[in-house]
Amino acid sequence: MRRTVDVTQEFHLGFEDALTPERRSDEHDLIEETARSFVGRDVLPRMEALESGDVAVLKALYRKAGELGLIGVDLPEKYGGLELDLLSSLLVSETLGETAGFGVSINIHSGVALHPILYFGDEAQRSSYLPRLAAGEVIASYALTEPDAGSDALHGKTSARLDEARKCYVLSGQKQWISNARVAGVFVVFAQLAGRGMTAFVVDRDRPGVSVGKEENKVGIHASPTASLILDDVEVPASALLGARGHGHRIALSVLNLARHKMALYALGQTRRAIRIAAAYAKERRQFGVPIASFGMIREKLGYMAARYFVARSAAYRTAGELAPGKKRALDLAFRSDLEPEEKVRSVASALSSCIAACSLNKVLATEVQAFVIDEAVQIHGGYGYMEDYEIARMYRDARITRIFEGTNEINRLAIVRDLISSRAREASACSSSAASPGGSASLAAALPAGRLRATLEGAEQVLRAMKKGFDTVVEAAVAREGARLVDEQPLVRRLADAHMWMYALESALVRVALAADGRGVARDLGAEFAAVAWADAVRHGVTPLLEAARHVGVKLDGLDYPDEIGQLQAIAEYVLDKVR
Ligand SMILES: Cc1cc2nc3c(=O)[nH]c(=O)nc-3n(C[C@H](O)[C@H](O)[C@H](O)COP(=O)(O)OP(=O)(O)OC[C@H]3O[C@@H](n4cnc5c(N)ncnc54)[C@H](O)[C@@H]3O)c2cc1C
Known part of the structure; x- marks a missing residue:
């Protein structure tokens, strides 16, 4: 019998338990x-x-x-x-x-x-x-990258050998672009242990043979030191080995999974600051005798900036909630003394690697929203935004890196689709809990009183369902056509990753708005507006790649429409301008 699996079941969290920034004490x-x-x-x-x-x-x-x-x-x-x-x-x-x-x-x-x-x-x-x-x-520093091993980070040349007689390991090699290297007292280093493969070590800065190269001359983030780490026959005791021999790749990748989500939060912080700076400037700067904040195009920019921040933030907080059980399980396992080191690394890494697709999509979404928002913030500043005297100019330079490190956004898009495909093969996703999401049988809108918010949520949920159904059909067809080679069809992978990312983003925003309906804050006050723009954005950025992917694999999809958002963006801009003094 042909197996049909909803590859988007990852979305099926019990939405009433979703983590949102509003549900706080x-x-x-x-x-x-x-x-x-x-x-x-x-x-x-x-x-x-x-x-x-x-x-x-x-x-x-x-x-x-x-x-x-x-x-x-x-x-x-x-x-x-x-x-x-x-x-x-x-x-x-x-x-x-x-x-x-x-x-x-x-x-x-x-x-x-x-x-x-x-x-x-x-x-x-x-x-x-x-x-x-x-x-x-x-x-502390995390030292994985090498001159010839960037995205292909598991194939570095830094070596480790066991000196049986002296009961120590000897590390040699060079790590490149290591954040904090100049100030670090300790480095987590990944090296190829002879005969065993990649292995992680904790290396103290004061070990003989450890040195740090000159500070890199970067485009931005000058407040974050970056340099190479040189290991010249560095002897470390056996007790410096982390986890188990030959299991360093599991350590490197599973902590990177968490790091990608954490980098999304960093990007959100930059985004929030840029919105505040841009709104304050727009109110202060006068042209044609009026503040530039009164111009419709400037207001629309602020509307998009705040709406996309809202969506990316909704996704990041929701994912954190989905990640939590895996992190707790990992910590419980880490404290167990009855497990062999190899078994422990394997099970802890597996617990930390729940929600790979969600962590990667948050990294991509938040850093791309950050780039968009900061670019628009510079535009709102006009020529002043291009002058180093203005903070937004520095933020513009600083922002470029987040799409490159912690896995480039291309590598993260590959990770999204790889994880979806392997979840599909397992017929389950680590992130799924109940089926009470918009993709499942329950409706977010149904619980709300009649009105504008409910009507918007109903429309958005309908489109989200159509997107999910379409996505599932396209993936099904793509897998049937390409088999395991699908992940090598990168243009197709890119489109599937983007479609998935925007569906997840839309759903996260809708869940947050629905949960905030009787709460407090902006998610309640402007719930209908944020939901409408999230819906339009998901169609704009998610449906187009989905339709392109469908065409590519010979599937026809219909019924994907979105609302007029012009008025909603103005309302959001009004709110932002009102909040900033
Ligand atoms: C400021 C800064 C701080 C950093 N901090 C650290 C740190 O603390 N620790 C650490 O270990 N590393 C760190 N890095 C390294 C960083 O993680 C790498 O730069 C990143 O992983 C990309 O590797 P690369 O620069 O060699 O690019 P490459 O891997 O050479 O990639 C070049 C381009 O090719 C694309 N590409 C590569 N492979 C594929 C593929 N399979 N499919 C499609 N496209 C692909 C990439 O997306 C990119 O666009 C830092 C880098 C910088 C710039």
Whole structure:
């Protein structure tokens, strides 16, 4: 019998449990305010020093962030963390994202560099390193990339050999473009262990043979140090090995999965800041005798900027909720002492690798929204936006990197489709829970009172269902036509990834709006407007690639329409302008 599987079942979360920025307590407000005050009072006033490479200022800010608990927000208390909930850590990550290069540095330190030790370290490694990393006393780096191994990162040449007699490993090689290298006290290094394959090590900065190259002359994020790491016959004790021999690739990729989601939060922080800066400027700048904020084209820009931020933020918070069970399972497994090291790495990595497609799509969506928003913010500034005296000019330079690192957006698009196809083969997705989403039998709109919001949600849900059905048909046809080679058909993969990303984005926005209907904040006040623009955007950016993919594999799809959004964008702009003083 022919197997028909809904490859979009990943969407079927119980939407009433979805994580959204609105569903928060006073404690969440408090930790967000702590982060906001740190950003506003401590980091941004020191941006010039940070940008000029003042390492003392950078280190002092790490210690301050550590004192405030902003590095280890969700880290267990016994390692110096605050052990707060998921929403708290999202709010903090996003807020720290407002600090540009400093935000990149601390994002990498508290994510991709700290997570290998938390999830794959043994108790001795965890208790030795994590408290110092959480306190900001020691800064960490993640060293994977090499000159000839960028996207193809698992094929680096850095080597490790076991010296049986001296009970140590000897590491040699060069890692390239390592964030924090100049200030790091510890590096998580990936090397090819003779006869075993890629293996991870925790390498202290003060080991003989460790050195750091000159600071790179980058286009942006100057507040985030970047340099190469040189390992010249560096001897590390057997206790520096992380996880299990030959399992470094699992560690590298599973923490990268989390890092991609965390990078989305950083990008959202930059996006939010750019919207505020652009709106404030639009109100202040006068041309033709009036503020430029009164011009329809400027207002429409602000409308799109805020609407896309809303959508990308909805997706990122929702994914965090979907990731949470896997992260919890990973931590439980990490603390077990009855598992063999190999089995432990395998199972922890597998738990962390739930929601690969969702993590990758958030990285792509948030960084591309960031690029769009900052570009438009420069445009709103006119020529002044091109002058380095204006913060938005720096943000424009800073923004370029997020589409390149943590897996380029091309590599992440491949990851989205690979994960969807393999979930399809497994007939289940790690992210799926119940079937009560717009893609399932229940309707978000049905629970709402009659009115504009309900009507918009009904229309959007109808289109979303049609998109999902169409997507499923196209994937089915593509798999039938290409088989396993589908992932090598990159133009098709790109279109499928974009269609999937915008469906997920639309659904996330609709869920957030529906959940906020009787709550507080912008998702309630402008729910119908955000839903309408999210719907139009999903059609604009998701349906076109879907139709192109359908045509390519010989499938015909109809019934995909979207609303007039011109009025909605003006209403959103009105809100943004009203909020910014
Ligand atoms: C400022 C900065 C900080 C960084 N920090 C770190 C760090 O802390 N630790 C670390 O380990 N690394 C770090 N990196 C490295 C970063 O992760 C890599 O730059 C990135 O993975 C891309 O590799 P690459 O630059 O060699 O590009 P390449 O892999 O050479 O890619 C070039 C182009 O080809 C495309 N491409 C490559 N392969 C494929 C494919 N299979 N299909 C389709 N397109 C493809 C890419 O998308 C890209 O557009 C950093 C880089 C920079 C610039």
